[in-house]
Amino acid sequence: MSALLQSKTLLPETIANLLGLSGTLGAIIGGLIGAFVIANLLLVQTAVAGPWAKRKITAAFTDRIAVNRIGPFGLLVIVADAVRLLSKELVIPEGVDRPAWDLGPLVIPFSALLGFAVIPMGSGIQLADPETGIVFAFAAGSIASVGLIMMGYSSNNKFSLLGGLRAIASNIAYEIPLVITGASVILFTGTLQTSAIVAQQSEPLISIAGVTIPQWFAFVNPFAFVLFVIANLAEVGRNPFDIPEAPTEIVAGYQTEYSSVYFVLIYLGEFIHIFLGGAIAATLFLGGPAGPVLPGFIWFTIKIWLFYFFTQWVRSAIPRLRVDQFLDVGWKGMLVLSFANLALTAIIVGVIA
Template identity: 85%
Template sequence: MSATVLLQSGGGGGGGNDPVLLPETIANLLGLSGIVGDIVGGLLGAFLIANIMLAMTAVAGPWAKRKITAAFTDRIAVNRIGPFGLLIIVADAVRLLSKELIVPEGVDRPAWDLGPIIVPFSALLGFAVIPMGSGIQLADPETGVVFAFAASSIASLGLVMCGYASNNKYSLLGGLRAVAQNIAYEIPLIVTAASVIIFTGTLRPSEVVAVQAEPLLTVAGVTIPQWFAFVNPFAFALFMLANLAEIGRNPFDIPEAPTEIVAGYQTEYSSVYFVLIYLGEFIHIFLGGALVALLFLGGPAGPVLPGIVWFIIKIWAFFLFTQWARSAIPRLRIDQLIEVGWKGMLVLSFANLVLTAIIVGVIA
């Protein structure tokens, strides 16, 4: 029954009710039109979204990560600098950015310089097509879901550049591990996302969200939306697991395993370059949460509160899940990680895709 509703509501493709995008709203508010309005609206919209993500990352990295990990492991986290230890954000920023940027001998520049820039840039680029609710979306292309995955995968290039250009065997091993891990788990990640696209019949982010706004069933007067986490919980579990590998959280933090390869691809980086890599790591976690929300949790949909509030709640819930995994699940060995990816996740993701296609084909 639910798949029939999904096909009826989501198979249309283009649709006639295109959402009003953020650049257009900004251009109208400023009284601009034409190419000038598009450029100014796009730049200001990108600046706004980037700053929302950077502000959340600033809270997540220096403060929330420590507080959550301490709660899981029964320890005391930062609590001395400012109320609840919040000023550790400022202290860490000053401490890290004021350190000397040490460039080791023999590094391959400019690759060594470009690597830390590519990592956060790729994650921010992915947010260009994510509908955040309340009219906050930069672009809504027909292939927006593919664009988000493609932008996220650019980070692999940055990690390889960091590892190779550092002239350090531990960094090189970290870069090679990152590539092996991303290839092994990006395929199951994308194949699992494809099973959602089979239901929706579109790659356009706003339409993927619109399909999930339809009712799935009503129980005791409460209407449950057809979020794909409810429609296909197996695909949701697969996507969450592959996402942990994509963002490098336990048990998949192999590329920077400190007990084996110092800090992997980021071993030779300090000061602002270390901050950029660290920043990219947490922005990628939020992008992973945004993709989970988009494909399985109805995007920014939710009762009472504005869409942007629900969107932020969902990606922070995903962040909490990653920190739980970091504290509770032991790290795999690199051979175990590759075996789980190629022999387990890949097979299960294709099985889910084929089963989904059969179900949709029978109902259609």
């Protein structure tokens, strides 16, 4: 069993022990410092993914060069974009519902960061490990839909309202298949605890010519993995499911009336949600941080970045669905297939047991 699985010490406990603290005070301080460290690691990766990597990947697909003149490989465009956006005036339209309009952009990044609290990222790199961990991750990620709805109805703009309504449609049509497909993994593991789900995937599945293939649920049930990835694309709002934004149809949907720091928060939350989607997929189907030779945290980072690269590839390669097609795929396709997968998985587990 890997070092991650042998280590039951969570990151806050490790920090508290290093500081010589114990009891409630140690748990609080260790938790705050651990959350601060994890959040900043994710924010740094998001800063690279948004202003720089997104442009580079899209340019590669469209035979362009993208950013290359500001710093080495254009990396300082991250700083330039931050200064440019944060220095812009925050324009507040007339007639907005200020409490909801102000809180909406904060809800999106907060919900995504909250979901990472229960994700095992490496040996001892996990903030919390409750028995209902994977349910908490799904629930935290879904809070973002509340933020989208708040921004949509509070902006006093019909295009923003349409974006908020589409966000509701997206949430209902695709989050149900996402959770049901995730539940098929729970049938195999018999637990909702994320560390236990990762632990069961460390067992060998089959050995071929001396090479041992681990019991990752992407290998055990590839159909469920494909369904989960597709539903996850809709959950994070990437093509062909970026209906709530739809720039060519509704300007920018729920974010039409936002600028300056609020615009930054919205896009920050969008990219953190992509990484959260990759983290949940890695935890349920790809062995979490498990991998040969390299430390677990490195493997975890590689897996969530591979999911990010996949979302950008799909964004460049597949056109957006119409809203009616979008709902048809969700209700008539994904929902039916996810229940079929759940039923088939239950039968297989019942026979094996």
